[in-house]
Amino acid sequence: MQDLVISPGLAKNFRRNFVEQIIEVGLLLSAVVAVFITSAIVYILVVEAIPFFQHVSLYDFLTDTVWTPNYSIKHYGIMALVSGTLTTTIIALIVAVPLGTITAIYLSEFASHKTRETIKPILELLVGVPTVVFGYFALMLVTPLIQKIYPDLTTFNMLGPGIVMGIMIVPYIASVSEDAMRAVPMAMREGAYAMGATRFQTAIRVIAPAATSGIVASYILAVSRAVGETMIVAIAAGQQPNFTFNPVESAATITAYIVSVALGDLEHGTVGYQSIFAAGLTLLIMTLFLNILGHWTRKKFSERY
């Protein structure tokens, strides 16, 4: 660095290295955006929720079963929203777990290559359907259909959206489970066939146990999807908080509550406005826990063959 007499060749190198450095820093900054977004999510939710928790004690928030931010006597019991979220999620799982698992086993162990290549795009199209369209489907088609069997069902209920949500998450379970089953080495299948096992016996007794970690992880990820799903429940389950686990009643989920507040005009800085961040924080913690659990299950129990 003492004297900067640089030969033309070196000067070219110098400039080149400098440009390379700049580009690398630019690319690095783009990658850091991901870290920035995560930090920003946590920061915003926590900062906006802190004033809320100064107003409402954490104990009341977690134990109260009434959520009435718009009434004169205000209650902020998140359990009234969690109950709705749990009920719709459980209905969705009752639909999606058997359907998704059967689809995965069929695709991985029974279907020919050609069938698999035709069906997988169909499942991908199902994933691509916007949730607002699924919401319309739940309200206008599924609920009236259930009403034909069970006439007492109200227009807004948790059963219809729960079922539609189940259909929505089938492809997630099917594709993650199928990947896990296809990762089981061929030798294990051949061993079972050599012993005289049928395809069904091989699938149930050999492949499924070997792929348990992936299958369980797919269920956990499906729960995480269902918990965070917004538009289906906001459209078809009603937006009235209701502490109930009865699927034929209407109720609001955490997500539906956030939507209903966003549609009204809440003043920035009021407790009602801050309550959506407290609800969002609860939702984030739930999904984060599930995602980490799913990731961990897959890592921890995946056997190396």
Next chain:
Amino acid sequence: MAQQGKAKSLKDLNEIRSLIKKHKKNDFLFAATGMFVIASLTITLIILFLDLIIDGYPKFNLDFFSNYPSRRAARAGILSAWIGSSLVLLVTFFVAVPLGIAAGVYLEEYAKKNWFADLIEINVSNLAGVPSIIYGLLALGLFVYTFDLGQSILTAGLTLALLMLPIVIVSTREAIRAIPIHIREAAFAVGATRWHVVLHHVIPYAYGGILTGVIIGMARAIGETAPVITIGALTFIAFLPPSPIMPEVPFINFEWLDSGFTVLPIQMFNWISRPQHAFHINAAATGAVIIILTALMNGAAIKLRYNVRKKIKW
């Protein structure tokens, strides 16, 4: 004795035969169940399509695309919604695509294996699992109130860009990872710098895979409703944002970024929420427009990926 032994082995044989028969029947039953489940899913998808198209059929005319929303269902259209959607997606595209590709390239081609690269990786995979409405809350707190961008097209575009970013990053990385190391080594050997290698070799080879991810991400952004509602997008918009293209110099203006807006899924949601049946027809027609757009884009992406896989010859 021999007679007895023969009878016993015959009985065993019959038992084995019936056992085989039973298991073959189970095998067949499961295969039938599997096909039935997949057929039902396909039929559900078809019913979904047909239901929207049949319900919305009366609205499929040019007026529907060139009218503003109205209190009278028969005259209401989706002009402001489809223009709003297009402009929002324009912002999303120009933010998410360069950022996502740059981040993907950094993680695959530049990052050294250390805790920092791990941190970024964990963040990307984690972001893909965060519910979309949380992004809406982030945008409400950050873009609307902290950066004071208001409930504008810019805010919505940025919000959807954040949602799309993990999809672009993941598909970029997968496409890059499929490129064999000797392509890079050959370029380095003739004196190319890292950036030359990326620009002239890695990105062109990964192009198809990246494009697939971008299309899937854009299709998702079109239908995304919850985060846009959360930032407070209006549901009744009877005006258009200022045009991005002007007749006189400098031909481009950016006032539209600051404008209020609505998007197709919000317009649909708004019409579903009304009690009158006439508005539900509008909702169905809007839904049909959305679902045709997303199905076309997803279909293109699936086809593209198929072609890319078939074409690759290293």
